[in-house]
Amino acid sequence: MNHGRQLFTGAVAVGAMALTAVAGCAPESGSGTSKNEVSYWLWDSNQLAIYEKCATDFEEEHPGVDVRISQIGWEFYWSKLTASFIAGTQPDVFTNAPSKHAQLLSLDLLAPLDEFEETSGINNSDYQPGLAANWIGGDGHRYAAPKDWDTVALFYNKEMAKEASLSEEELNTLTWNPRDGGTFERAIARLTVDKNGVRGDEPGFDKHNVRTYGLATADAGGMDGHIQWSPFALSNGWYYMDETPQGVRYHYDEHRFQETLVWYFGLAEKGYLPPFEHFSPANGPEVQVGSGTAATALNGAWMIRTFHSLKGKDVGSAPTPVGPNGKRATIMNGLGDSLTKTGSKKKAARQWVAHLASDACQRVAGEAGIVFPATAEGTGLAVSTYEKQGIDVTAFTRPLRERSTFGYPLTDFGADISAMMLPAMQDIYANGKPVSSLDRTNDQINLLFEQGG
Numbered sequence: 001m002n003h004g005r006q007l008f009t010g011a012v013a014v015g016a017m018a019l020t021a022v023a024g025c026a027p028e029s030g031s032g033t034s035k036n037e038v039s040y041w042l043w044d045s046n047q048l049a050i051y052e053k054c055a056t057d058f059e060e061e062h063p064g065v066d067v068r069i070s071q072i073g074w075e076f077y078w079s080k081l082t083a084s085f086i087a088g089t090q091p092d093v094f095t096n097a098p099s100k101h102a103q104l105l106s107l108d109l110l111a112p113l114d115e116f117e118e119t120s121g122i123n124n125s126d127y128q129p130g131l132a133a134n135w136i137g138g139d140g141h142r143y144a145a146p147k148d149w150d151t152v153a154l155f156y157n158k159e160m161a162k163e164a165s166l167s168e169e170e171l172n173t174l175t176w177n178p179r180d181g182g183t184f185e186r187a188i189a190r191l192t193v194d195k196n197g198v199r200g201d202e203p204g205f206d207k208h209n210v211r212t213y214g215l216a217t218a219d220a221g222g223m224d225g226h227i228q229w230s231p232f233a234l235s236n237g238w239y240y241m242d243e244t245p246q247g248v249r250y251h252y253d254e255h256r257f258q259e260t261l262v263w264y265f266g267l268a269e270k271g272y273l274p275p276f277e278h279f280s281p282a283n284g285p286e287v288q289v290g291s292g293t294a295a296t297a298l299n300g301a302w303m304i305r306t307f308h309s310l311k312g313k314d315v316g317s318a319p320t321p322v323g324p325n326g327k328r329a330t331i332m333n334g335l336g337d338s339l340t341k342t343g344s345k346k347k348a349a350r351q352w353v354a355h356l357a358s359d360a361c362q363r364v365a366g367e368a369g370i371v372f373p374a375t376a377e378g379t380g381l382a383v384s385t386y387e388k389q390g391i392d393v394t395a396f397t398r399p400l401r402e403r404s405t406f407g408y409p410l411t412d413f414g415a416d417i418s419a420m421m422l423p424a425m426q427d428i429y430a431n432g433k434p435v436s437s438l439d440r441t442n443d444q445i446n447l448l449f450e451q452g453g
Contacts, residue, residue, distance in 0.1 A: 038067045038349045041094040043077040046305070050368045054361040058352060065348045075281075085109060085340075092343025093353055096144045096336045098134060098408040099224070102246070104338070105137050106412060111344035112141035118350035119145065119339070122357050127374040128400065130407055131334040134245060144336025145357035146374035148365065150301035151405060152227055152330040153395035155285075156191075158314040160212065160295040164190045164199070172395075174321040176232055178263040184321040185267070188214030191295035192272045200272055207271025215267060216285035216294035217274040220425035223418050224331070224409060227285070227298045231330055233260040234406050235323020245407030248449045252421070253442040258435040265429050276430035289313065300333070301396040302371055308391050317395040332405035334374060372396070413448045420444060 042051060048071045055067035070091070072080055078100060084090040096104070104110055113119035119142075124132040127146040135144035156171060166187055175182040191214035192200030199205065200214060221228035224240070238256040241247030251257060267273035274294070285297035290310040298320070299307070307315045320328045337356045343349040355361055362373040366381025369389065373379055379397070386393045399405045411417060424441045427433040 035346050036065050036348055038065065038093065038343075038346065038352045039070065039091040040067055040352065041070045041072060041077070041081065041091040043072055043074045043095060044302075045071055045073070046370050047365075047368075050365050050370065051356075051361075053364050054355065057360060057364070058355045061355075062348065062351060065351075067352060088342075090340050090342060092346060092349035093337055093339055093356075095147065096135075096338040098245075098333060098335075098410055099414055101135070101144065101336075101338075102410055102412045103414050105143055109340060110143045111339040111341050112137075112139075112143060113145060113339060113353065114142045116344065116350045118347070118354045119357075121354070122146075128334075128376065128379065130332065130405070131374050134334065134407060134410065135336050144338040145353055147335040147337055147356065148371040148373050149332055149334040149379075150372065151332050151396045151399045152231055152298055152300050152320060154296055154298055154318045154320065155289060155303070155307045156296040156316055156318060157289060157292075158316050160191055161316070164295075166190060168316065168318075171316075171318040174318065175323075176235065176321040177324050178232075178236065178259045181263060181267075182321065185272070188267065188272045188296070189270070190214070194271075200270070205271065207269075210271050210274075212292060213274045213278075213288070213294045214272045214296060216288040216297035217268075217276070217279045218285050218298070219279050220265075220276065220422075220429040222425055223414075223421035225425075226331055226333070226408075227300060229260060229264045231298065231320035231328070232264060232323060233257050234329035234331070235320070235325055235327060236260050237323075237325045239406065240409040241411070244409075246410035250417075250442055250445045252445070253439045258438065261428065261435045261438075265435075268429065276426065286310065289315070301393070304386070304391065304393060304396070305370060308389075317392070319395045319398050328399060328402065328404040330399050330405055331408050332399065333408040413445075416448055417445050 040051070042048070048069065051069055055069060058067060059065055081090070081094060113122060122132065122142060122145050126132070128149055131146040131149055135146065136142050161171060171187065174184040174187060176184040186201065189200035191212070192210060193212045194206040195209045195211045196206065218227050224230060225233065233256070236256045238251065238254055238260070240250060242249040242251070268275055285294065285299050286303060286306050288294035289297050289307065290313060320330050322328050337353055339349060339353050359375060359377060362375045362378035363381060365371065365373040366378035367385055369382050369385030372382050383393055383397060420441050424438060428435055428437070
């Protein structure tokens with residue numbers, strides 16, 4: 001599952017500009033053909049069965065209502081959603097992501113849930129801390145119902161860890177700093193093995209001919225570094241903007257951030273992290289761990305089942321390392337279900353949003369054990385489901401107890417910022433461009449806010 005880690009780029013950014021141009025005059029038809037037909041879009045195929053079950057339960061409670069679910073892969077989801085708004089064929093309800101939300105909200109495409117009787121009962125206290133508040137706009141209205149949440153942890157190959165003489169306790173208590181990388185870098189070096197069988201921390205290690213990298217690559221991280229550098233930068237006392245989770249000035253020019261990047265991308269120079277060209281959509285972190293070309297991978301809770309299903313691999317998970325600020329750090333991201341303005345005209349669509357946010361549907365999601373539902377009860381059921389399957393998810397739930405989570409950065413101009421940061425970060429990773437080059441990029445980003453876009 002992808003939880004919104006990759007942002008608007010290329011053609012999608014163009015689509016966003018087109019959407020801006022016509023947002024005020026798009027037809028108001030929507031894709032549903034009658035008041036009793038509700039169209040619902042999501043992108044995760046792994047969760048399709050969950051919401052088909054929720055839809056069946058909902059339809060039994062509301063005779064005559066037909067919920068039509070469209071599952072569209074992440075790589076096409078947002079461009080198709082953009083096109084649907086332009087054409088006036090947008091869904092009544094759709095799965096929303098924090099990385100896209102601010103832009104959709106600024107274009108006045110979403111309906112405020114608190115203004116309708118069916119959805120006015122959604123309260124922040126009903127969900128894991130911080131999730132519901134993320135969907136409240138600057139005008140004080142709620143524009144999405146909390147759906148689920150995720151954090152980031154370190155997946156690792158247990159056999160490789162054992163061969164490297166790294167215990168579970170050691171992996172669960174790693175530390176990090178930007179000077180020498182702490183015990184985290186030492187562990188990653190130990191797990192790295194060249195084609196002659198020499199480990200990364202042993203004399204004679206050949207960094208140009210590596211068989212197994214200690215840490216998998218997941219591209220350069222773009223504007224958020226969600227499963228790349230964010231756990232390190234956040235635990236170094238840095239945050240993306242002047243306010244959390246949404247501000248108006250970015251901090252990519254700060255020393256604490258840039259020294260984190262020097263260390264992180266320096267892992268590739270040492271041979272512990274694959275070179276930039278090693279990554280592709282077909283060779284993501286889970287593929288690298290599955291093929292044995294990487295021993296560990298930072299990734300999100302949405303990938304738990306994928307990693308634990310890798311053929312012939314016994315996979316464990318450890319929390320992110322403790323950083324210079326004395327704490328661990330991970331982004332806590334959460335999706336939501338939004339009601340379009342056209343969809344808001346249908347009572348059935350409003351009722352469907354309420355059902356998606358209800359204990360009943362959250363329980364269905366929890367029992368499936370695919371993601372962590374937004375409610376505490378749903379989360380507990382998911383944990384139990386994983387435990388029954390022999391999967392320990394403590395590394396992902398622990399940050400909630402320790403309060404070591406950070407909200408996903410909510411921002412205006414997301415498409416523009418992504419279009420600037422993606423190539424800037426790739427240039428650093430691939431070509432060794434100085435991290436100080438981000439000073440200029442940061443100035444350009446902040447200029448967007450100063451000039452209002």
